[in-house]
Amino acid sequence: MKVKETIWRVVGITGVSALLLSMISFIDKREVGYRVDDIEVDIENTYENFFIDEEDVMSLILENKGDTVLGDAYGRVSLKEIERRVESHSFVKDAQVFRDLNGHLVVKATQNKPIARIIADNGKQAYLGEEGDILPVSSKYTARVLVLSGGYMDGLTARESIEGNEYDQKLYDLIEYISEDKFWNMQIAQLVVGQNGKVVMIPQVGDQKLEFGYAENFKSKFKRLEIFFKEIMPTKGWNTYSRVNVEYKDQLICD
Structure with a gap:
């Protein structure tokens, strides 16, 4: 009795194995048989x-x-x-x-999403992508994003990404801060970054140069710039001052 059970078990296993192999072979043949028609x-x-x-x-x-x-x-x-x-x-x-x-x-x-357009003094142009990659410009489309210019951009356009460069990352954080803030995204049109890394912002409206200094202490500097935009400009007028400086701690200089 045990011998018969063993024989039937072996037969069953063999049959199932053969069926599986047959199905696999059929699938393989069918997969190869189907062709890409679109x-x-x-x-x-x-x-x-x-x-x-x-x-x-x-x-x-x-x-x-x-x-x-x-x-x-x-x-x-x-x-x-x-x-x-x-x-x-x-x-x-x-x-x-x-x-x-x-x-x-x-x-x-x-x-990829470009977050800024780079225009270097040496004539090279590129985009800064949301992942920190330096992307080429395209003849198909121009993104309406923050513009980066100045002597610092010559070096930035020569790199493939900001990875590994500490100050590139600080500039990226500044750009991201502006892009994600509804008010500043509407106010700031361009960042001019000198060879030494100091930033001058160009507003969308008005002829002022906003001297920001190095890309650091964002919150404190933008609080002082907010005072200029929301309290000083409405009373003094848009073109009263040509220069606004928030580079130094706790100072707002307008002249």
């Missing part, structure tokens, strides 16, 4: 940036001479490789590639 490109424009379009993504997917993808069997298409190619674009923050229920190849790309 590629759908979805570019996320959360920030209304259009630095990359469908044509750019398609050229990245087919970047190697002889690549077809369309018409290729799914089993021979590397989704990870396509993701890598799309993410190689400076303005692509993230890419996901998958097959939808219709069998189409779907490429979803999320764009």
Whole structure:
């Protein structure tokens, strides 16, 4: 009796194993048999940036001479490789590639968000991205963001990112502070950063130069600038003063 049970158990295990192998073989063959008949490109424009379009993504997917993808069997298409190619674009923050229920190849790309435009004295231009990367300008689109200029920008445009540079990070924190504050984001148009790192702000309205000093002690300096914008300017007029200095501790100098 025990011998029969053992035999049937072995037969059962063997049968299940054979069935699983058959299913795996069928799936493999079916996967190879299906072909890519369409590629759908979805570019996320959360920030209304259009630095990359469908044509750019398609050229990245087919970047190697002889690549077809369309018409290729799914089993021979590397989704990870396509993701890598799309993410190689400076303005692509993230890419996901998958097959939808219709069998189409779907490429979803999320764009980098520029937070400032860099205009260096040496003529070079670039964008500073939200991840701290130095991004190239684009012929497709110009972002309406804070402008950075001055002698310090010559060095910044020569780097790939702000990572590892302590003062670059301080400038980034200052830009982020302005961008995220509703009032200052509306007031400040440009930061002129000298070779020594000192910042002069140019307002959206008026001819004043706002001498901020080094990118530090933000809250204290902006409190004093707020006094100028909300209390002094309304009573004295927009063009009474050409220079406002908050560089030094607890001082607000207007002349």
